[in-house]
Amino acid sequence: xxxxxxxxxxxxxxxxxxxxxxxxxxxxxxxxxxxxxxxxxxxxxxxxxxxxxxxxxxxxxxxxxxxxxxxxxxxxxxxxxxxxxxxxxxxxxxxxxxxxxxxxxxxx
Amino acid sequence: xxxxxxxxxxxxxxxxxxxxxxxxxxxxxxxxxxxxxxxxxxxxxxxxxxxxxxxxxxxxxxxxxxxxxxxxxxxxxxxxxxxxxxxxxxxxxxxxxxxxxxxxxxxx
Amino acid sequence: xxxxxxxxxxxxxxxxxxxxxxxxxxxxxxxxxxxxxxxxxxxxxxxxxxxxxxxxxxxxxxxxxxxxxxxxxxxxxxxxxxxxxxxxxxxxxxxxxxxxxxxxxxxx
Amino acid sequence: xxxxxxxxxxxxxxxxxxxxxxxxxxxxxxxxxxxxxxxxxxxxxxxxxxxxxxxxxxxxxxxxxxxxxxxxxxxxxxxxxxxxxxxxxxxxxxxxxxxxxxxxxxxx
Numbered sequence: 001x002x003x004x005x006x007x008x009x010x011x012x013x014x015x016x017x018x019x020x021x022x023x024x025x026x027x028x029x030x031x032x033x034x035x036x037x038x039x040x041x042x043x044x045x046x047x048x049x050x051x052x053x054x055x056x057x058x059x060x061x062x063x064x065x066x067x068x069x070x071x072x073x074x075x076x077x078x079x080x081x082x083x084x085x086x087x088x089x090x091x092x093x094x095x096x097x098x099x100x101x102x103x104x105x106x107x108x
Numbered sequence: 109x110x111x112x113x114x115x116x117x118x119x120x121x122x123x124x125x126x127x128x129x130x131x132x133x134x135x136x137x138x139x140x141x142x143x144x145x146x147x148x149x150x151x152x153x154x155x156x157x158x159x160x161x162x163x164x165x166x167x168x169x170x171x172x173x174x175x176x177x178x179x180x181x182x183x184x185x186x187x188x189x190x191x192x193x194x195x196x197x198x199x200x201x202x203x204x205x206x207x208x209x210x211x212x213x214x215x216x
Numbered sequence: 217x218x219x220x221x222x223x224x225x226x227x228x229x230x231x232x233x234x235x236x237x238x239x240x241x242x243x244x245x246x247x248x249x250x251x252x253x254x255x256x257x258x259x260x261x262x263x264x265x266x267x268x269x270x271x272x273x274x275x276x277x278x279x280x281x282x283x284x285x286x287x288x289x290x291x292x293x294x295x296x297x298x299x300x301x302x303x304x305x306x307x308x309x310x311x312x313x314x315x316x317x318x319x320x321x322x323x324x
Numbered sequence: 325x326x327x328x329x330x331x332x333x334x335x336x337x338x339x340x341x342x343x344x345x346x347x348x349x350x351x352x353x354x355x356x357x358x359x360x361x362x363x364x365x366x367x368x369x370x371x372x373x374x375x376x377x378x379x380x381x382x383x384x385x386x387x388x389x390x391x392x393x394x395x396x397x398x399x400x401x402x403x404x405x406x407x408x409x410x411x412x413x414x415x416x417x418x419x420x421x422x423x424x425x426x427x428x429x430x431x432x
Contacts, residue, residue, distance in 0.1 A: 006364075074190075078188045083183050121339045130314060131318045198256075266382050271378075298398070
């Protein structure tokens with residue numbers, strides 16, 4: 001089984017540039033060995049199930065506090081889980097079937 | 109410690125009215141005994157920490173599948189956690205301090 | 217016609233407390249005369265249609281920059297629109313039908 | 325100026341597979357000629373400003389209703405706008421600076 005998860009972590013209060021704080025979260029994802037992709041607005045990853053999705057999300061969220069030694073005092077984290085139980089579709093399959101639907105539409 | 113959590117659960121594919129499916133999720137929140145509030149677009153609850161927040165969210169998400177005996181095949185769940193470690197602010201304090209800031213602004 | 221809209225505005229970089237910045241956004245909502253409700257995690261309002269929803273959201277977002285005289289340099293705003301065209305349900309109807317579904321479930 | 329926008333459109337009620345409905349939204353993006361990228365969980369695009377961002381989002385949302393001839397009766401659309409006014413960062417710059425921060429962290 002696979003669920004696809006979108007993760008957005010926003011550290012508040014330490015300037016408008018937050019990349020160096022988010023790097024700790026990405027490192028946490030690497031540590032879990034999950035398949036993931038950094039997009040311009042969030043990070044998408046695959047997990048086996050909802051429990052696994054939240055375990056990874058929690059670790060990434062916590063890593064922002066831990067990696068900055070108490071400098072960051074507030075983090076707003078959003079986790080979106082797409083849990084589909086009729087067919088199995090990973091990250092790549094989702095994008096591929098979306099693009100196929102667009103192409104089919106264009107040929108109409 | 110307290111974190112404030114916004115939970116949105118969207119069951120796909122079983123008609124535009126989804127209240128009867130979401131009722132299972134609300135019942136799960138009741139079962140946990142957390143403080144929660146149903147808003148027009150989501151449900152907000154309090155948890156002790158991020159781990160507790162995701163535990164409750166997972167149970168609510170799972171309840172939609174379990175309570176509908178396999179009828180619902182896809183659920184997209186979004187969990188937003190506001191984790192603030194400088195001061196402790198629960199659901200009511202957050203709304204109160206927002207309203208106080210609005211009043212202060214009005215008097216300027 | 218009515219659409220229900222959830223609005224979340226996050227100003228980055230000016231400390232963990234952002235209420236005084238968001239007050240400008242709430243004042244913008246008041247200026248439009250829309251029905252709205254401040255929840256612990258966002259603000260929910262009603263608009264006539266999607267166009268109206270985005271018009272109000274844009275004004276609220278812009279108010280955070282304008283009201284702080286360039287102090288806030290980055291704002292991440294999320295707008296969620298629930299656009300239902302089979303039946304008309306405002307903010308209060310949505311909460312009421314959710315609670316009725318929960319009660320029906322409890323009596324099962 | 326540039327804002328980066330994440331768009332998620334969820335048509336409710338017409339089965340768990342929604343790609344053929346979302347194809348209309350992607351076609352609307354193509355029609356605007358904006359730079360966009362389909363990710364596994366949403367679509368990210370660039371706009372000149374918040375007004376332009378919401379104009380494109382509204383057209384994509386509306387396209388799902390229009391393209392399906394009234395079949396889809398409810399759509400929940402989420403638009404997240406990252407509006408940064410200190411430096412200009414488009415979609416590619418955002419991913420690049422995130423990856424650079426991760427590499428810098430790895431070398432520590």
